Amino acid sequence: MTEKPEIISFAARLRTNFLTGMIICAPLAITIWLTFAFIDWADSWVTPYIPERYNPAYYFNITIPGMGLLIAVICITIIGFLGRNLVGRSVVNFGESLLNRMPLVRTLHKSLKQIFETALKEKSNSYKTVGLIEFPSPGMWALVFVATEATGEIAAKLNANGEEMVAVFMPPTPVPTAGFLMFVPKSKLKILDMTPEEGAKLLISGGLVMPDWKAVDSAMTVTGSNSKVTNKKAS
Template identity: 55%
Template sequence: MSDSLKKTSAGMRLRRYFLTGLIVVAPLAITAWLTWTFVLWVDGWVKPYLPKAYNPDSYLPFGVPGYGLLVALVALTIVGFLTASLVGRTVLGFGESLLNRMPLVRVVYRGLKQIFETVLAEQNNSFKRAALIEYPRKGLWSIVFVATETRGEVDARMPQQETISVFLPTTPNPTSGFLLFVPRSDVIFLDMSVEEAAKMVISAGLVAPEYPKKMPAETPGAPAAPALAKDTPPRNDLTGT
């Protein structure tokens, strides 16, 4: 082997080692940085409002990162506990009645409240399944997140067929997309989870969950491939049964 080939192979190995290290370290470093930034951001909001007697930064020679986040979590839990009582619901209702009288503020408040209730409510079944639909034209397929069965006036105005509401995310930002009302018969439900589907959308298809490969097409004159046991067909409903 010539010296030039040895140098080329050594350079390729170094490049492969560098990329492998980058793949391992970069996600860990970015996750740690985002977590640390979020903790410091919450501390910066909460700590200035704490009395000095309850703020360890006022009498310790060093700062205590995460203390503000811990206080915020405890305070939110207490607020939720108080709101669940009769007195708390009364106070909350009075506060919302005041906000509803403010033309611009009430629109922002109602929108944010509806978003948080939809995303965080434990009894809500939104975005529990991933599916495929033909979009933007026949023959092209897109990943969607199944929301719920179509309801209200939209359901009443639709043709006499069962439809479901789906969210079509965009790449690489799955938080934006389109709300579509699709006939149930046109939806192919997937076995992959919503998280796996989101990773596939964000990575533009580069990251895909493992799944049994399709059988290769048979070559004319070649012996037929042995038959494989049929998998259980995927569940085709919203309830997962």
């Protein structure tokens, strides 16, 4: 006895086509919207400070999207170029010395500068490894980004029992821009093979976008003078 082929109703086909269209169009539309929203935000900050004789909109009587963003990028690049020579460094150091004398401003400036230097440093080793820790209770696992091993005072206070501690950052879902900095025993940390980008996609999607994975042997090793925790894959 042969089985009859399943008949798909017109409504089911219509729903499938609609969901397929949503999968194609929604990410594209959101990407375009966010891009233009960022361009408009940058233009609203920069364009009012552009002299009229240097603003193309003054001559052509039309608004050129992205002109403010382009000028901001050019100005930031020029400032970076000037800040790398002797005279520029002297000016920057003088400005920072003035900020460092202001009680509240110096704390904010130092914190922001340290964050940007860490995030934008070309050879930064921060958050290159993804792992799992048991949180909030045994048997439940949370995704974390591994920073480095505990050093200094924290290492002296936490490593008293001989267990090496590791600094990890645990962001929430679906916005991984905030979270908790925690120090956990290295033995309690499970290193994953996925990249930080794949880990971020997993967090933002709420667990829906799982990265592809092939079984390999992973082990934690400590390399470098800063004792960074890295992922070693056995061939």
